[in-house]
Amino acid sequence: MELGGKKAAALIPRLGRDADTNQQLLARATGNYQHGNERRPRHL
Numbered sequence: 001m002e003l004g005g006k007k008a009a010a011l012i013p014r015l016g017r018d019a020d021t022n023q024q025l026l027a028r029a030t031g032n033y034q035h036g037n038e039r040r041p042r043h044l
Contacts, residue, residue: 003029 003011011029015022027033 007029011025014025
């Protein structure tokens with residue numbers, strides 16, 4: 001899914017704090033939330 005326009009413009013300044021925050025912000029913006037069966041990479 002791609003973001004554009006006003007949603008993207010509002011989201012960009014809020015990204016970059018940390019990976020968990022970025023994931024939550026992107027999930028809220030796109031509606032794509034984890035379903036519990038995804039694994040996190042070991043290096044994080």
